[in-house]
Amino acid sequence: xxxxxxxxxxxxxxxxxxxxxxxxxxxxxxxxxxxxxxxxxxxxxxxxxxxxxxxxxxxxxxxxxxxxxxxxxxxxxxxxxxxxxxxxxxxxxxxxxxxxxxxxxxxxxxxxxxxxxxxxxxxxxxxxx
Numbered sequence: 835x836x837x838x839x840x841x842x843x844x845x846x847x848x849x850x851x852x853x854x855x856x857x858x859x860x861x862x863x864x865x866x867x868x869x870x871x872x873x874x875x876x877x878x879x880x881x882x883x884x885x886x887x888x889x890x891x892x893x894x895x896x897x898x899x900x901x902x903x904x905x906x907x908x909x910x911x912x913x914x915x916x917x918x919x920x921x922x923x924x925x926x927x928x929x930x931x932x933x934x935x936x937x938x939x940x941x942x943x944x945x946x947x948x949x950x951x952x953x954x955x956x957x958x959x960x961x962x963x
Contacts, residue, residue, distance in 0.1 A: 856886055857914050859905045863898040864922025872901035876912060 856879040863872040874892035879885070892904055898921065905917050 855916055857912060858916040858918055859891075859909055859912070859914050860918045860920070861898070861901050861905050862920045862922065863901060869895060870897045872896050872898060874901055874905045874908075876914070878912075 856877045858877045860875045860877065861872065862875070863870055865871070872892070872894060873890060876889045876891045878887055880887060891908070892901065894901070898919075902917070902919065909915075909917060
């Protein structure tokens with residue numbers, strides 16, 4: 835039976851780097867308009883070059899449990915001992931903006947250009963030439 839591990843990543847500034855331990859399967863589930871989408875990716879290391887390769891082996895509109903069951907069923911055939919799992923953003927409706935952490939400074943609302951108050955030019959007072 836393969837060991838389940840949470841998604842292991844390293845953050846380098848704004849970049850999140852996934853670091854699997856090959857050979858491994860990665861089960862990733864996210865939601866589009868409330869409907870689940872799941873993929874299973876196979877990671878392995880090439881013995882001659884040492885490069886880490888990956889292959890998408892499962893992609894269907896099923897929930898996390900079904901994708902995980904598929905990965906556990908097919909893990910022994912690929913010699914996989916580790917299954918990494920990750921859930922994407924949960925059930926966010928299209929058009930909604932995710933809440934940002936921290937406080938934001940509020941600024942005064944901008945009006946239309948025509949609605950803004952304009953200063954009148956000062957009249958020149960003095961003698962004309």
